[in-house]
Amino acid sequence: MQSQELLKQAHLKVSLARTSILQQLLDATTACSAEQLYLQLQQQHSGLSLATIYRVLTELEQAKLIERQYHQRAKASFVMRQQQTQFQILDVQTGQIKAFEHDNLSKYLEQLVDAMQQQLVKIELTLNVQPKSEYQSHLARGK
Template identity: 30%
Template sequence: MKKTDPRSKKLTDALRRAGVRITRQRAALLTVLADADDHPEATELQRRAEEAVPGISLSTVYRTLTELENQGVILRHQFEGAPARFEHSETQHHDHMIDVDTGEVVEFANERIERLQAEIADAMGYEIVHHRLELYVRKKAAETGTD
């Protein structure tokens, strides 16, 4: 069984629980979303779904994404200066680096950062309930090695 199949089922079940009808267009969108291992924007999801089933409107994409977010099966990320991006909620905790030049989103996990955040919260008398770390980055210029 492909990884996509359980994801598709989870997304489809979430919409059905919400009373949303699964049309051909929505089914195509759910397949595209289930297959996505990146952080696509709504317009990119629409473009990918259109390849399978022409005629899916951007408003249908947004309504579907909003309902999936309300059901807790996808996450919406609003990175600074960019349209919202979406990913599966089933992923392990990770943080994000956003390349300010290309818009590429890179996931990373770092145990030292996690420990440091917990230590800081504890020292101030708190425990972390939820957190999000976003680093806005730029590729370093290639070093020429000519001195």
Template identity: 25%
Template structure:
């Protein structure tokens, strides 16, 4: 069984636990979401799902995403100036850079940033319980990374 298949099965079980019926349209959406390696919004997930289940409605997509989020198996990201985007919650912690010109979302991990955040919280008398970091970026005009 592939990672995407395992993820789709995990999503299916989460919906069943929430009392949501797994229709053909929902099953198609779960497959599409499980296969997504990007951060699609609901409209994009609807577009992708329609290829597999032509009768799927946008409201079904929204209701299913809400139920999956409530079950903790997907994460909703509300990046500044854009519609909510979604990703599966089974990966390692990572942060995001959002290209303000293209809307591309780039995942990154930095041990240095994680250590610095913990150090700052500790100095102020706190422990980090949860955090998200979003950097809004623009590619340099000289093209150098």
């Protein structure tokens, strides 16, 4: 199981709570709040309390396995720590965050940094979006 290997590499004891929470984050396609993880794990009858989830999330963050993110006024969400590239789309109305990959964009950014004679350490890109109709009406009011 991948979550158990990650815990061992981070020198953390492999426990049911750590394994369950880390596996949820590995399987997730979007960032998850502690409350979302709690609900997902309750559906699996894990028996983990919300306090345990918060404690384990803090441990995983300190071990640099996951990252805590804040987007506007939304609650903190957690994602697996990315090695280099992280692209996200944030719906500013709902607070939903979706991760995406784009090979051409990654390659372009790497070429750009190379042309600047710099070493690329990490890419973090968040696109803040909202439905076009609302954006267009917002622009019309501003004129």
